[in-house]
Amino acid sequence: GDSTDLKPADLNTMLAGDKTLQSQFDQLVGKALTTARGKWEREQSMTAEQLMQARTSEQAQALAEREQALAARELRAEAMSLLSQRQLPTELIECVQTSDPATMNQSLQSAEKAFRQAVQQGIESRMAGSAPKGAGNSPSSHLTGFRAAAGIKPKA
Numbered sequence: 001g002d003s004t005d006l007k008p009a010d011l012n013t014m015l016a017g018d019k020t021l022q023s024q025f026d027q028l029v030g031k032a033l034t035t036a037r038g039k040w041e042r043e044q045s046m047t048a049e050q051l052m053q054a055r056t057s058e059q060a061q062a063l064a065e066r067e068q069a070l071a072a073r074e075l076r077a078e079a080m081s082l083l084s085q086r087q088l089p090t091e092l093i094e095c096v097q098t099s100d101p102a103t104m105n106q107s108l109q110s111a112e113k114a115f116r117q118a119v120q121q122g123i124e125s126r127m128a129g130s131a132p133k134g135a136g137n138s139p140s141s142h143l144t145g146f147r148a149a150a151g152i153k154p155k156a
Contacts, residue, residue, distance in 0.1 A: 075104050088112055 015022040043051055075098040083090050092115060097107040 072098055075099075075101065079104055079108055082108055086112060088115060 015025055043054075046054065076093065076096075079096045079098055080090055080093055083092055083096075088111075092111045095107065095111040095114075097103045
């Protein structure tokens with residue numbers, strides 16, 4: 001055959017060829033079996049009512065975790081929207097805490113304030129370094145400079 005007919009090796013072949021991999025696989029399977037056996041033994045010692053309560057509790061906990069994750073995603077989406085509305089870079093989302101609405105708003109305001117201060121400082125430092133000096137700062141001297149740059153002779 002040609003090299004494009006490569007097929008993934010089956011698990012038994014992979015494990016037989018690598019003793020370290022076989023050992024790791026055995027450990028993982030053993031751990032999974034121990035966990036399953038422990039759960040099964042606990043369930044066997046429970047009454048039907050206890051078993052139902054335990055499963056209901058597990059389901060309620062899983063549901064609460066999913067709802068919490070969903071709420072966090074919704075807050076993150078809201079924060080992204082607010083960043084866009086305020087014309088801020090959406091990369092600032094990494095600075096916004098989205099654990100709850102109050103914390104999100106507070107951290108969003110802090111991030112916005114810090115960003116706007118940094119931009120203002122950058123503008124001020126560039127303006128200070130590029131401001132023309134002396135009497136050549138009048139509009140007519142700018143016009144003369146533009147005319148000279150464009151090759152237009154001054155009016156006599």
